[in-house]
Amino acid sequence: MFNTIHEECGVFGIFEPEKCKVASSVYYGLYALQHRGQEACGIAVCNDGVIDYIKGIGLVNEVFNKENLKNINTGNMAIGHVRYSTTGGNNINNIQPIVIQHNKGNLALAHNGNLTNAYDLRASFELNGAIFHGTSDTESICYSIVKERIKTDSIESAIKKVMTKIKGAYSCVALSSTKLIAFRDPYGFRPLVLGKTKSNGYVVASETCALDAVGATFIRDILPGEIVVISNEGIKSIKPESHHKKSLCIFEYIYFARPDSIIEGVSVHEARLNAGKILAQESPIDADVVIGVPDSGIDAALGYSLESNIPYGIGFIKNKYIGRSFIAPSQEERENAVKIKLNVIKETIKNKRVILIDDSIVRGTTSQRIVKILRDAGAKEVHLRITAPAFKYPCHFGTDIDSQENLIACKYKTNDEICNHIGADSLAFISVNGIHKLAKDLYCTYCDGCFTGKYPIRIPNNINNISKYSMTIKNIKKDA
Amino acid sequence: MFNTIHEECGVFGIFEPEKCKVASSVYYGLYALQHRGQEACGIAVCNDGVIDYIKGIGLVNEVFNKENLKNINTGNMAIGHVRYSTTGGNNINNIQPIVIQHNKGNLALAHNGNLTNAYDLRASFELNGAIFHGTSDTESICYSIVKERIKTDSIESAIKKVMTKIKGAYSCVALSSTKLIAFRDPYGFRPLVLGKTKSNGYVVASETCALDAVGATFIRDILPGEIVVISNEGIKSIKPESHHKKSLCIFEYIYFARPDSIIEGVSVHEARLNAGKILAQESPIDADVVIGVPDSGIDAALGYSLESNIPYGIGFIKNKYIGRSFIAPSQEERENAVKIKLNVIKETIKNKRVILIDDSIVRGTTSQRIVKILRDAGAKEVHLRITAPAFKYPCHFGTDIDSQENLIACKYKTNDEICNHIGADSLAFISVNGIHKLAKDLYCTYCDGCFTGKYPIRIPNNINNISKYSMTIKNIKKDA
Amino acid sequence: MFNTIHEECGVFGIFEPEKCKVASSVYYGLYALQHRGQEACGIAVCNDGVIDYIKGIGLVNEVFNKENLKNINTGNMAIGHVRYSTTGGNNINNIQPIVIQHNKGNLALAHNGNLTNAYDLRASFELNGAIFHGTSDTESICYSIVKERIKTDSIESAIKKVMTKIKGAYSCVALSSTKLIAFRDPYGFRPLVLGKTKSNGYVVASETCALDAVGATFIRDILPGEIVVISNEGIKSIKPESHHKKSLCIFEYIYFARPDSIIEGVSVHEARLNAGKILAQESPIDADVVIGVPDSGIDAALGYSLESNIPYGIGFIKNKYIGRSFIAPSQEERENAVKIKLNVIKETIKNKRVILIDDSIVRGTTSQRIVKILRDAGAKEVHLRITAPAFKYPCHFGTDIDSQENLIACKYKTNDEICNHIGADSLAFISVNGIHKLAKDLYCTYCDGCFTGKYPIRIPNNINNISKYSMTIKNIKKDA
């Protein structure tokens, strides 16, 4: 379950000058963002001011089909969301976009990130009689917007005020009955990009790969603290008044984002190549072949090879048919479980000293198994190189990292102990300094709190109180 | 679509002294109430203060299955709801029970009826920043309860205050984390009964047939204006301070309720027998056989026969396998459509003068077709007798009657014109006086507003404004 | 499971002069025949000599939908089948119509009945190298037809020869690439009727209610031993050369057929009324009300009332929403199980001496429960009258009767013992003589073998050997 790190969301929005099949565009956009969240998804379409939506648990290809998409397809703007839901939060009412009505109209909202003052916000709304249908902080953003909206004359003015009150990470797209609005927190924890469609419409998305999927061209990253408003009157930007140190999540480059995306001007693929190169510089070792764990270790393995001149090899085949409905092997069959999902190409490995590149180690169980199947396949040595530093601290900005007692880097004091546990011949993590060089042209700075414990913004003491909400209300979806 | 009249809901609640499979009981209870609403349903269970729920579009047997029921089955109290949703209101967020969290805990609410001040309520909440996920007035009841709850020290005190502010028809069951609460509007528009389970628990339901389904015994009707609170400390009743003229919907006896239910001390079957007898007295005719249109015309046909001494016959077979997934015949096949759902037993009809009993006429289309198939089957004469007066006015208390321009009794001035349109040899509706005699032992009085236009409570001018909400937000469920 | 008797099949066929949506017609026809088999169904359509089909486990409304029906809808002839499958025989390859290819073309076959020489037929084909995909005797009929077909110049000549070799009960409809053929065994165990569509096509069906469903008019019963061939050259009848004593299954009138059907010139409804009248003559008793167990006891209860002048009453409400997906109550909830499916109308029963009419008693369990709920509802006396004689022998002609050790009439020697077991105040079965009078105008004679053990044709000693086949091959359908 926690053998890997999870991004919690991807967002997508589109505005077209003329009514068309906007839901189809969101559908393709969400397909391109599916790697950012596989638990649930939704699309909300605005047609003549009326917002219709479809939401459900499952992948884009499970929730949407020709019939239901047809029902909401037409409109001039739409937003969509893919979601990875953390434990306990698998409430159907948490699926986004959240679509609501309020005093001055209606609103659809999709959010990637995590608020740090979610508990205080919710508590204060509840004190005034608010009712909550779900447990996500996104519903609090909705209340915040509506609270300001009834006092101001535009949705963007309301959002501007809201951005002074909500803290933490948020890259959002929203629909009112006439506008598509995108806004990003002042630290820019999560990416958000703007593009242009062939029909002179606009697209907003978590990553540029979603622009490619709908044939849109990249315009620019939306700035930290910026609000972009798109309507029949054109596109308008509300820039932030004060500026904070940009704090993009470094793990977007290392793992979350798709290699074909470009974030803040840096190719994710290039950043991963660099991660491999930096690792080769920091932790060189003599070997016969460099291989990567698919999918995110592949690019870095090539980088390591280029830097070290040790040949790059294809070490694994990942079974591409394994999805949510895969029946996991029983305890006694577990031994073969890794080989079902990931099989080794023996020819690449046999009698070789192998450098194995992976993106991260959480509990160490998976690494342990992979090292073992390499040895079983005849590897003479296995040297594990990791393109992230060791996880030691929680993330409060939208990434789901296992609790500290489960993190192998918290359990063991030294690298050698971890290496020993995993069974590799040597082990090295990229350094914290190293990751700050992986996107060399990057004009912004990173958040590396999960490695260093140093967060760009103060974390309130009651940060974990919010989780009590997920204990008091749950729901189970009707099985399909 | 509007060839018949629709009840909008059925509610069910159970409280057991010990934890057990309460969801199963609600499941069987909802099966017994399925005739009150076939569009959607839901069950919410409270287990150690945590409320879980399952909701979905479809019949009880479509939404619930062994697997999902198992997930929520255990608890000591639960409520359920079956829903018929009016046009435009098929929003998944309208499906009940509505389950929410608020400042002092959580709440699940199931509601049968319709508020007459729904628009004003909603508007005032929205003015204060409330957000609405759906379009039903039930969400406004939730806000009303929460608004009072933050100022009082118990859910029942909150509900008591709410009942002075919400107007119209409501028979509700609710769950807090420790209590099952049932409350009924001061006019008692919709039925609500209390029963006792074999394990010394309590059951609340729209009709007694649901008590039978779970092996519970009937205690009494819940009084108009009463609040019943059931908790580990026992059962408590909060009686209304002021009294109104009881105004039970007469159509519960004529059509909505199941014949095996007993409402306000009167057997529904008996009331329908009486309707037939009264019709025989008011509109006698010489004939060879009396038949009823299944299902609700059957009992009245027997009553007509008993009173008139004209033999009772079985005139129709209803195809019991036709459900929601039935593929309706195309235009050219339409002629046989009635015969697929309802076929005539020729032997009963042939060469006979037939008295045909039905419960109501809305547009007249169905009656027209039925008269025709009787004639095709060899009926010499067809005399149509209706156990309700003619519909002429809207219902504001939870029944979905077609718009006035479609009502045959609004289109035509005289009985003869209607009879002519339908093609019967004679036609008679029961009189408004007549229906007031059909439940002879009934100690309460009826609401007959849909026949007379005289409603027990003042209908505000903005009564229809609320429907604007269903225009601005819609949703389409993922197809199963 | 065996608390009731099961018919095993219903068949339907249509031939239209012009191509049209023939699958839709079969769909409606099967809806009308659904009571004859609820486990599986199928439709095969012939379009320009190509036979397409859809088959599946489930009700007509579960197997067919707009999308899949559209794929096969067009053609000029089609056949369909509804199936009740006996234990062990729930093989997906047994679902009919069986559609095969052979040396001279293709063939689709749907069969109602049971062969008595199925074992010998199958054994002899297997000896010659035949392979069987399923376990039903219908596959042997196919082999028989093909074996003759390769030696003759028409499908009807082949079938004529086959009818001298296969023994037992069979009412069949078949499609070749150009002809719709219906044929019925020489004893006429199972009904089969011929009708005419509005577009000058022909329909063949197990019951006339299916003709009504497609707007066809009844022409005549197909004769025992007759082959009817319908093609572009018109309709042709091949009459049998030798004649046997007609032996229609009497249980078609008592239970299987729909009351609105007319079999061999006699209304099923009328026959049931008569069954009630005969019971009133044979086993009169003084009482206050006569009620029937829905659905098939209703007509007979009315007949008993008419003959005895004891008032007819409506005693039960059957829950019409309970289908295949109903979750049966657990052992501890079992007590209420009857009340969920069937609830009593207390008003009809209370303080009354009740005559209860049912169609049959198999194990007695259901009768016992129904008698108990009547007593619980306040019945002073319960007198059970059964419209069939006691089951004592197996049926070899297409009906699934429980094994003899489970039959209450085999367990107990006297009527009093059975009555005592069931808990009624008195009990009477209709006499074997009595049932021979229930269809008074019937020009044919009945098979009453299940009551008397006297079968119209010799039953071979190896009759049960065939069941060994269902032990050696099984299959489980993919869950939807």
Next chain:
Amino acid sequence: MFNTIHEECGVFGIFEPEKCKVASSVYYGLYALQHRGQEACGIAVCNDGVIDYIKGIGLVNEVFNKENLKNINTGNMAIGHVRYSTTGGNNINNIQPIVIQHNKGNLALAHNGNLTNAYDLRASFELNGAIFHGTSDTESICYSIVKERIKTDSIESAIKKVMTKIKGAYSCVALSSTKLIAFRDPYGFRPLVLGKTKSNGYVVASETCALDAVGATFIRDILPGEIVVISNEGIKSIKPESHHKKSLCIFEYIYFARPDSIIEGVSVHEARLNAGKILAQESPIDADVVIGVPDSGIDAALGYSLESNIPYGIGFIKNKYIGRSFIAPSQEERENAVKIKLNVIKETIKNKRVILIDDSIVRGTTSQRIVKILRDAGAKEVHLRITAPAFKYPCHFGTDIDSQENLIACKYKTNDEICNHIGADSLAFISVNGIHKLAKDLYCTYCDGCFTGKYPIRIPNNINNISKYSMTIKNIKKDA
């Protein structure tokens, strides 16, 4: 539809000394073979001589689930099949394993390959009265086995005789009630390997990757013409009496098999690396980067890079969430269709001279689109290198190649014309000589008929007659 070449099947069989969850093993084995057929699949299990099965249209993860697998899971042997069905043959009765009963017992059969005398076989069986439920040649193999089986005393003797009568490609696994039998045609067109499980059982599979998935170890390839019989008495091999020139399908190495499989002693990955190397030798070109079209072009691109010393690059990201339920873009959205499934990594391409490696060209449409997106991404030159020679002839041994009029290599005479059509700067196919070197250690010879038109065995004139069968019988599955 025909933009790619399709393998038609994968087979898997397991025999365990003790009863266990054999269906689970087949399930994992089929997952590993899913790339060989994605249209339908099935598993048949033998438990105490009784053969149960589950079959359905769809992927392994669509047809099987915990519930249905549980029903057949236990036994001591089982076989499975994945199928790609050619146009017109999507008959549910064609899904394998085919499970039948015959005079001496029962039989389950799974087949990979294609018979060249299928028409003659079928015609001769039909002449003797055989009936066919489907259109596949596998049913003819069943008839052939049964025909011999009734004359011999063992299934293996029957199969030995059958192998003298059926011609063409067949790698089969079969179950009788006591034996697992594997047999391979004398030319060895399709691979078939033998392995050993940890519990001393045996596994037979199309590829070694399926052995890995169930934790089995590779023993050896099953020989062309060999029959392997596994039972409680151990394993037995019946070797062929005469020998033919081995004729393994060369396309198994180029495209069909998984890179982690080892066929006839040669690693598929290694063979593809070699294909790249040979291409680099045969058709060198100066460039900046070598990239492969995922998935099968990747290995060859690395080989080309190694041989040419031009850097290997990662040029594409394939969207791994796109499955059967993906809604294809409409005509106007088509332009972006390639980018949704396959997006370019611009950083790798921009301003580069690109060598693009793909496995084959069928119609040329896909290559055309891929070349275009490379140019759009900034490639200065695009040089296309193909690891197979040009397709010019049909395959009669189990591969589905488009009809000759659609093949780009039949449409155009010269390489330049094709290159021009595709829009590349240069184009080269590997030579026919070249492919004979790609598996350098291979002790067998290949079939290269699709490139050369020279087939290892005589192709009868009536080879295409068999396709008439798929025209006369079709079926449509009930939608899930």
